[in-house]
Amino acid sequence: MKIALIAHDKKKPDMIQFATAYKTILEKHEIFATGTTGLRIAEATGLSIYRFKSGPLGGDQEIGAMIAQNKMDLVIFFRDPLTAQPHEPDVTALLRLCDVYSIPLATNMGTAEILIHGLARGELSWREIVHGKEAESHD
Structure with missing residues (x-):
């Protein structure tokens, strides 16, 4: 599975804690992250992470493009709802794309x-079926 990890500045410590706690699950999957979040997770956990640009510089949009191409399976985005974000339209677009394409999305620790x-128990294996159908439609 391809998993995106994103965190606003004030939520980065929570994301590092989450990634550290669930490293054994995450290391079995392809991990993508926005710039600084990905760097900090990699430094704290040693996980291999593909890093996009930071969110305000287009990283949210890069992940959104993967979602629109059905190339992302799960998004964990620890948002800071109490701080204005200069790239809020990009954040909103990313959340909307998750809804449009039925990509599981967590915006807080509890849901994550x-x-x-569920990922560890195989309950997201339906995403593999989606990928299989997409491959068939291109044949």
Whole structure:
């Protein structure tokens, strides 16, 4: 599975804690992240992470493009709802794309833990079926 990890500045410590706690699950998957978040997770956990640009510089849009191409399976985005974000339209677009393409999305620690446990139990394997159908439609 391809998993995106994104965190606003004030939520980065929470994301590092989450990634550290669930490293054994995350290391079995392809991990993508926006710039600084990805760097900090990699430094703290040793996980291999493909890093996009930082969110305000287009990283959210890069992940959104993967979602629109059905190339992302799960998004964990620890948002800071109490601080204005200069790239809020990009954040809103990313959340909307998750809804449009039925990509599981967590925006807080509680939901992220439920999704990561579901991932570990194989409850997101339906995403593999989606990928298979897409491959068939291109044949």
